[in-house]
Amino acid sequence: MSSPTHVTFWGVRGSTPCDGHQFDRYGGNTSCVQLTAEGHDPIVFDLGTGLRNYGEQLAREDALEGFHAHVLLTHLHWDHIQGLPFFAPLAAGGGTVEVYGPEQAEGPLGDVFDGVMSPPYFPITYRQMHGTASFQGVSSDDFALNGAKVRTRWVRHTDPTLGFRVEIEGVSVAYLSDHGPGTVPDDPDDYVPPDVLELCDGVDLLIHDAQHTAPEYEMKRDWGHCTIEYAIHVAREAGARELALFHHCPSHGDDRVDEIVRDARDLVARLGGPEVFAAADGMRRPVTSRAAADA
Numbered sequence: 001m002s003s004p005t006h007v008t009f010w011g012v013r014g015s016t017p018c019d020g021h022q023f024d025r026y027g028g029n030t031s032c033v034q035l036t037a038e039g040h041d042p043i044v045f046d047l048g049t050g051l052r053n054y055g056e057q058l059a060r061e062d063a064l065e066g067f068h069a070h071v072l073l074t075h076l077h078w079d080h081i082q083g084l085p086f087f088a089p090l091a092a093g094g095g096t097v098e099v100y101g102p103e104q105a106e107g108p109l110g111d112v113f114d115g116v117m118s119p120p121y122f123p124i125t126y127r128q129m130h131g132t133a134s135f136q137g138v139s140s141d142d143f144a145l146n147g148a149k150v151r152t153r154w155v156r157h158t159d160p161t162l163g164f165r166v167e168i169e170g171v172s173v174a175y176l177s178d179h180g181p182g183t184v185p186d187d188p189d190d191y192v193p194p195d196v197l198e199l200c201d202g203v204d205l206l207i208h209d210a211q212h213t214a215p216e217y218e219m220k221r222d223w224g225h226c227t228i229e230y231a232i233h234v235a236r237e238a239g240a241r242e243l244a245l246f247h248h249c250p251s252h253g254d255d256r257v258d259e260i261v262r263d264a265r266d267l268v269a270r271l272g273g274p275e276v277f278a279a280a281d282g283m284r285r286p287v288t289s290r291a292a293a294d295a
């Protein structure tokens with residue numbers, strides 16, 4: 001029996017939005033994933049440019065007024081926040097978005113967010129939008145949210161960055177969009193920190209950074225991302241059931257991503273799991289529990 005809980009990938013690209021025919025199939029929008037479970041408001045991972053298409057869909061469904069979502073924001077890099085001003089429930093409708101993101105040493109998360117969304121960088125602040133956005137700084141924590149169990153942990157990246165685990169309606173999803181071993185040079189390449197294992201432990205779907213091939217990683221060790229092999233390693237160490245390769249490098253067109261998926265599937269076939277696929281803009285995918293999948 002399949003679960004009605006599902007994810008929709010609205011943006012899967014890393015670093016910067018991309019345009020061109022070479023991105024037709026996997027897409028060029030930056031990080032944004034919607035998690036929907038029946039009877040719950042949606043949970044949204046990150047506010048990249050993919051968020052705009054999510055808002056367009058809500059507008060088509062006439063669902064802007066009264067829209068309410070919780071956002072789990074990994075960090076403040078541009079590719080994870082640029083969709084917010086263009087999200088229809090906030091830009092044009094009377095929606096409400098509660099953002100939970102990494103607490104900042106410089107001050108409250110909303111005030112720090114103002115640093116990038118205010119003149120002269122953008123004509124208005126989030127407080128001047130039609131809808132209501134609020135920001136709540138969080139650290140390593142476990143809390144209840146809208147009928148879900150949420151776990152937040154710090155993960156290795158270039159600036160303070162959270163990874164998330166959400167358990168809802170009997171299924172679990174972990175989201176580590178920007179994550180790599182190279183930013184802590186003393187850590188061996190295959191080391192998986194306990195915090196990451198706590199996020200990914202036995203999860204039904206792991207959405208993980210997969211920005212680099214191994215040769216690319218050698219050139220960009222300190223960029224805070226990882227190889228496809230490392231993403232598979234994390235999934236296997238944690239016993240994740242299904243792995244979504246995510247945060248595709250802007251230099252990887254569709255054909256390159258196809259090759260990466262082929263190589264990844266060859267590797268997991270030799271290792272004995274997990275299932276692996278590449279996330280793509282617009283992809284909607286059910287999240288099923290292990291028990292349901294085995295039935």
Ligand SMILES: [Zn+2]
Nearest residue numbers: 014015079178
């Ligand atoms: Zn990113």
Ligand SMILES: [Zn+2]
Nearest residue numbers: 075077157178
């Ligand atoms: Zn980043």
